[in-house]
Amino acid sequence: MSQIFAQGLVCPLDKNNVDTDQIIPKQFLTSVSRDGFAQALFYDWRYLANEQPNPDFVLNEPAYKGASILLTRANFGCGSSREHAPWAIQQYGFNVVIAESFADIFFNNSINNGMLLISLSASNIEFLFSRCQQSTQEWKIDLAGQQIILGNNAAVGFQIDPDIKQRLLSGLDFIGASEQFEPHISGYEKQRATAQPWLG
Amino acid sequence: MAKTLYQKIYQSHVVAPVNGSTDLLFVDRHLIHEVTSPQAFAGLRQAGRTVRRPDLTYATMDHNVSTQLRSIDAAGETSRKQLEALATNCKEFNVPLLDLMHPDQGIVHVIGPELGLTQPGMIIVCGDSHTSTHGAFGAIAFGIGTSEVEHVLATQTLQQQVAKTLKVEVTGSLSPFVTPKDVIMAVIGQLGTAGGNGYVAEFCGSAIRGMSMEGRMTLCNMSIEMGAKAGLIAPDEVTFAYLKGKPHAPQAEHWDAAVQYWQSLFSDVDAVFDKTVTITAESIRPQVTWGTNPEQVIAVDQPIPSPESFSDLIKADAARRALTYMGIEAGQKLTDLKVDVVFIGSCTNSRIEDLRQAAAIVQGKQVASGVRALIVPGSGQVKRQAEAEGLADIFKASGFEWREPGCSMCLGMNDDRVEAGQRCASTSNRNFEGRQGRGSRTHLVSPAMAAAAAIAGRFVDISYVERTEGTFQ
Numbered sequence: 001m002s003q004i005f006a007q008g009l010v011c012p013l014d015k016n017n018v019d020t021d022q023i024i025p026k027q028f029l030t031s032v033s034r035d036g037f038a039q040a041l042f043y044d045w046r047y048l049a050n051e052q053p054n055p056d057f058v059l060n061e062p063a064y065k066g067a068s069i070l071l072t073r074a075n076f077g078c079g080s081s082r083e084h085a086p087w088a089i090q091q092y093g094f095n096v097v098i099a100e101s102f103a104d105i106f107f108n109n110s111i112n113n114g115m116l117l118i119s120l121s122a123s124n125i126e127f128l129f130s131r132c133q134q135s136t137q138e139w140k141i142d143l144a145g146q147q148i149i150l151g152n153n154a155a156v157g158f159q160i161d162p163d164i165k166q167r168l169l170s171g172l173d174f175i176g177a178s179e180q181f182e183p184h185i186s187g188y189e190k191q192r193a194t195a196q197p198w199l200g
Numbered sequence: 201m202a203k204t205l206y207q208k209i210y211q212s213h214v215v216a217p218v219n220g221s222t223d224l225l226f227v228d229r230h231l232i233h234e235v236t237s238p239q240a241f242a243g244l245r246q247a248g249r250t251v252r253r254p255d256l257t258y259a260t261m262d263h264n265v266s267t268q269l270r271s272i273d274a275a276g277e278t279s280r281k282q283l284e285a286l287a288t289n290c291k292e293f294n295v296p297l298l299d300l301m302h303p304d305q306g307i308v309h310v311i312g313p314e315l316g317l318t319q320p321g322m323i324i325v326c327g328d329s330h331t332s333t334h335g336a337f338g339a340i341a342f343g344i345g346t347s348e349v350e351h352v353l354a355t356q357t358l359q360q361q362v363a364k365t366l367k368v369e370v371t372g373s374l375s376p377f378v379t380p381k382d383v384i385m386a387v388i389g390q391l392g393t394a395g396g397n398g399y400v401a402e403f404c405g406s407a408i409r410g411m412s413m414e415g416r417m418t419l420c421n422m423s424i425e426m427g428a429k430a431g432l433i434a435p436d437e438v439t440f441a442y443l444k445g446k447p448h449a450p451q452a453e454h455w456d457a458a459v460q461y462w463q464s465l466f467s468d469v470d471a472v473f474d475k476t477v478t479i480t481a482e483s484i485r486p487q488v489t490w491g492t493n494p495e496q497v498i499a500v501d502q503p504i505p506s507p508e509s510f511s512d513l514i515k516a517d518a519a520r521r522a523l524t525y526m527g528i529e530a531g532q533k534l535t536d537l538k539v540d541v542v543f544i545g546s547c548t549n550s551r552i553e554d555l556r557q558a559a560a561i562v563q564g565k566q567v568a569s570g571v572r573a574l575i576v577p578g579s580g581q582v583k584r585q586a587e588a589e590g591l592a593d594i595f596k597a598s599g600f601e602w603r604e605p606g607c608s609m610c611l612g613m614n615d616d617r618v619e620a621g622q623r624c625a626s627t628s629n630r631n632f633e634g635r636q637g638r639g640s641r642t643h644l645v646s647p648a649m650a651a652a653a654a655i656a657g658r659f660v661d662i663s664y665v666e667r668t669e670g671t672f673q
Contacts, residue, residue: 101394
């Protein structure tokens with residue numbers, strides 16, 4: 001049975017090494033809230049110095065208005081650990097990012113917000129970019145079946161860590177899950193205090 | 201079975217396996233700051249949770265503080281609110297806070313080691329990617345996001361999977377004026393910004409053994425710039441000597457037992473790493489980044505590369521964009537590039553040895569006309585020591601601005617920014633587009649190279665000048 005995690009318009013961002021300073025610049029990090037970051041996404045690329053939209057940036061092209069799947073290249077999300085980066089991406093409307101690879105901290109931060117990050121081989125990424133060049137794309141993401149449904153019976157399969165898949169499908173509260181180990185944590189603390197009393 | 205240092209520390213922190221691939225690990229130290237913690241405390245409050253181990257949690261103010269005035273009002277209205285939120289959260293949850301008025305306040309990755317909070321064998325986390333710094337002590341230290349900050353506050357644990365291991369061996373010894381900063385930039389140049397993704401890097405070899413703790417911190421600090429989850433160095437006598445007597449280091453009654461444990465923290469000789477890289481220290485010359493990510497780096501005497509020199513088409517395209525953004529051309533010499541701003545500071549290079557190296561270069565000389573030069577010490581302790589040693593007077597006499605501790609122009613969250621189109625020689629860790637201010641052009645260098653650029657008004661090959669003229673001694 002197919003279970004559709006997400007579906008929608010694809011926006012191609014044809015760059016390697018998109019760092020979290022580009023995803024959301026520093027001036028938006030002084031907020032104490034988790035919300036309100038959609039406008040800040042890719043700020044320096046999206047807006048000109050006079051704060052008007054930059055017509056040359058892909059997100060501003062009318063064809064990609066309302067996109068919910070972001071396609072990009074290698075090492076997406078490198079740099080700063082700011083979780084404001086996945087917050088901004090998600091609040092803009094992207095719940096799925098497809099790339100050749102992701103930086104580790106960004107990957108974890110995104111999963112912790114219920115986003116799906118899909119890594120594919122360079123050749124598959126190239127194939128998906130070539131489809132985007134031909135026409136605007138609308139895809140469905142079948143998480144249970146681990147495939148990107150491109151339409152017309154075409155699909156690209158993907159690998160995902162089974163724990164992450166389960167968490168995304170069940171929406172598990174990860175703090176709550178760890179709290180189930182309370183007796184283990186208390187036990188570890190006692191043993192640690194005896195064996196290494198200098199640790200505090 | 202033979203184990204790497206990383207595997208030994210990881211296994212000693214397993215509270216329980218969560219499932220086949222994930223373990224729950226205990227966290228020994230949780231460092232927090234104003235930018236990545238407010239939403240975590242809000243989450244705790246919303247769920248009715250508390251901070252499980254406030255005694256293992258330490259907070260400071262560093263990212264958005266003013267470096268001109270010691271007042272939370274000096275950094276602007278939204279920053280003031282964020283700093284106040286940290287103070288309120290720490291008070292409510294009993295977390296010790298080194299606020300702006302505290303004499304030991306400073307950059308989180310400078311003060312942790314300085315206070316002895318960072319120790320071998322620990323797992324240390326912080327909502328900041330440069331937490332890898334603490335790996336210099338033989339600890340597993342890595343940056344986390346705000347959801348994970350909340351998780352650690354609530355449970356003092358994190359769910360983790362075992363990372364792959366990367367061995368970076370640096371043999372031989374460093375040439376004069378080649379610093380740990382140059383070593384790590386050369387390593388990143390070789391491995392690339394994603395070369396360490398999924399790995400924990402262990403640095404070893406005679407050149408690493410020969411480094412001070414501060415040098416090792418600089419090295420581990422930038423492990424994240426090649427994508428590594430963490431960087432670490434096995435502790436040795438240099439580590440133990442650094443820690444002895446530090447306020448939070450093991451006190452007399454536990455010292456010997458602690459050292460005995462720390463001496464067991466090394467990779468077994470027959471331990472197998474997933475990947476190994478060997479670099480000869482003598483091959484490394486002073487490094488300067490020319491592009492917009494840390495792998496776009498060359499030795500100061502190399503010409504700026506042409507995009508066509510990259511066989512990878514995507515890298516060639518990235519080089520083309522970087523040259524345009526940086527306002528430079530292939531084939532140009534770095535030593536012909538004028539700088540507008542010089543920044544010496546950040547969690548990478550703001551410690552006392554960094555300032556001594558910079559002072560040795562600038563002593564008796566003047567900052568070039570038209571160059572704005574800043575020195576931002578990493579902590580209150582560094583600042584006081586630099587003033588006591590006369591370094592601050594040297595900097596001020598040379599025309600540098602001498603500031604209060606904070607992250608400052610590394611990321612420009614406060615008002616220390618590089619203007620659009622300006623070129624900055626910076627001792628920080630990231631040369632991303634806009635990192636130091638929209639349109640800013642950052643070249644990463646060592647403190648000695650930054651100091652020399654401030655005096656000359658352009659990049660200088662300090663090792664060449666030293667060899668031929670003996671000027672920089």
